[in-house]
Amino acid sequence: MNALFDVLTVLDDIYWSYVGFSIVILAGIFFTIKCKGFQFKVLMAPVRTMKELYESAQGQEHGTNPFKLYFASIGGMIGLGNMVAVVAAQLIGGPGALLWMWIAVFFGMIIKYSEIYLGVRYRVKNESGGFDGGPMYYLKAAFPKGYLGKLLPVLAAVFLCIYGVEIYQFVVIVDTITEVFEVERLVVVIVLLSATIYTGFGGVNRLANICSVLMPVFMVMYIFMCMWVIIENAWQLPGIIFLVFKSAFTGMAPLGAFVGSTMLLAAQQGISRAVYSGDIGIGYDSTIQSETRSNRPERQARIAVFGLLGDALFSTMTILSVLVTGLVWNAEGLKASQYIATALATVFPYVKFFMVLFFFFAGWTTIIGYVVVGTKCARFLAPKYGKTIYLVFATIMFLTFSYADQSHVYLIMSLSGGALVVLNVIGLLKLRNQIKFGWH
Template identity: 30%
Template sequence: MATLSNALTQINEWIWGLPLIFLLLGTGLYFTCRLGLLQFFRLPLAFRLMFKKDDQKEGDVSSFQALCTALSSTIGTGNIVGVATAIIAGGPGALFWMWISAFLGMATKYSEGLLAIVYRQRDEKGQMSGGPMYYLEKGLKHKTLGKILARCFAVFGVGVALLGIGTFTQVRSISDAASLTLHIPPFVTGIFLVITVGFITIGGIKRIASVSEVIVPFMSVAYIVSVILIMITHYQDILPTLALVVQSAFTPSAAFGGSVGISMQMAMRSGISRGIFSNESGLGSAPIAAAAAKTDSCVEQGLVSMTGTFIDTICVCTMTGLAIIITQSYLLGVEGSAMTTLAFQNGFPIGEIGIYVVNIGLLFFAFTTIIGWNYYGEKCIQYLLGEKAILPYKILFIVLIGIGPFMSLDFVFTLADIVNGCMAFPNLIGLIALRKVVVRETRAYFKTALSKEKTEDDIKVKHSLVNNSQIS
């Protein structure tokens, strides 16, 4: 097992080397510049569109439900365990690189959501199917290359669902949290998850979306409020902590009072890889859910999708990172969920409540990630092998959930990173190849919106002049 773990670690370091990091950041930077800092200037509009209902439009679920489904697969162990492992590997500066990857990733996520609507299609059951598989195959001019990349993405997507984010990492984290907080044996947790996940996923995207739209907003708000309470009780440490995060992003040893063997590249790689693990910008998973949204505007759905990265990383991951760094839990020799639990225990005004906040939050976050990734893997296997392969896939998915509680934490996170990285490559190639579609659709939408606003303003002015003349 040690030999396999070492081999996977080497593969992971190769995949998540500078080429992929620069490809992820470069793609986000390109769209950020070409779209005029859209993730900054259009974020208020994106949040307004989040609650817009288009029940008469084509699609299976509302835009908000599609976002919650996407968030259900992103807000999970990456926000609690992943942030802790990033800080252990790269120091507090890893949080800074999470912010950078998230800001640029918002532009990437916008582009993914936009393309998901442009190239989606109905499947044999009459449901919407979309995502990188479809915009790679239908959008690329070189059709053979497009099909090859689409199939590669789908294969890696199934791999992430079965071996990465979808099963082992979440189940192991749930098992640890249930054992620590509720003293539930791992095998009992495994049996419970097998039954509940099986019931929910049988209902398809509508049942998954209905569960996600209840759990995700409630737990996200509760978790953020809890960290705000920690920061209130440690208000004098907030500015020094933020300064430490920025400083140690470039000189990691500054956080430890001397050399600890952590380089800037390690801080960058840890922050970016864990940030991507958490928000999945550039991986191509979110557009699979976005394609099911009831909308006829690809730009509006892109904007809604973009908020997912903001909520996941800029909000939730930042909360976890600040709690860990403010309480200096990263210096106490623990890792994973234990580090975050210790941070909440030491920082929360009432320590015992802090333990429950972290672990119950982890239970719900990880559970929704499992059901979200079950759907993603289902769509990928459907694309590869057709409708007949869905049932065997679901059975295998549930079996692997039963195995999850007994997997090594380091092993499952390394494996998840590998399949994540492999999934990113074909998707990023597709985004770059279809960049002109993204820019064209975006400019056309905002040009039309601007003309509409101008027309409405002219009408208001005319009405005002008519009313004034009648009064006089």
């Protein structure tokens, strides 16, 4: 088994160092030039974006409230990737990974806009009073004839089914609860799995209702605590920011918990974590937001730009909190999931109990969000029995990987996500002339 993961690690490194890196940056540059930097214009007009989205949803019966879908989208993006995976990126790629993450986010905004635009444009009504959309549907539109029109949508659905079982965040939550409360691991696994199955298989409406309640409270509390830690150590910020820019292009020698990095490794870690955390080119967001009540694809797509910005800010708060407290230089032996808790503990007492709540809120909303998407993809593959088959598959996967190493579990997510990026970008490029950028 270790030999298998060694091979997968090499493949993951090659993919994100060369293929994934190139796809995200080049596709992002292409669409940014094509739309004349439209993401900038959207970011400068948040009120107009919200107002027009609200207006376009009035009088529509099918679908879900677009603002509840926004929080469902956030629930799928802001999770343990922003609290754990981004720290792992720093430990491997050095502080420069933060800059590369922001580069990927900037170009990823227009990729995400394009995904959601096509997801809404090519969606179809379903029997539940909602819609089905996402990469499966716009890939069919991109290749209406020939074998690619049959093969690529199926591949996208299969990989999203695999990706939809968010085993990485499941394992981190189980590890955290088990360590803090010293309870039997199997009990934690069964309780968390039961809650996930009940909620995740309840559909997009149930997901949206839960996320619209949990996510605002969680986000405000977490950002407040991180900001406090950063302010307490503000004198460190100038040196940290200089180090981020310098190491992004020169790498960093081994030091403390750092393994030593090069520019290529910093870019690989920053971009791959941005793609994972922000769902850039993965297909989750286009599948979820295609359920919108709005009948205007461009209006629903614009709100995704703000979602990705919030996701990046959340990750940045985590990284800066860890860097300004000096943990990556002085706290060897910690798991990636323990760094942010240790950083917050420098200011807040009993923070380990808060971290259980934070990890649960962040991770669980992501887990159930991806289960919802996986279920929709399974129904695409097998309309009659897909949901039942996926229930069995998800249960087996969660139970099997609950005792696996965090890094091994993340590796599976990274590789399946990489395959989805390729498929999605193929669809975006093929339908590039169908995507409208602007205020309509």
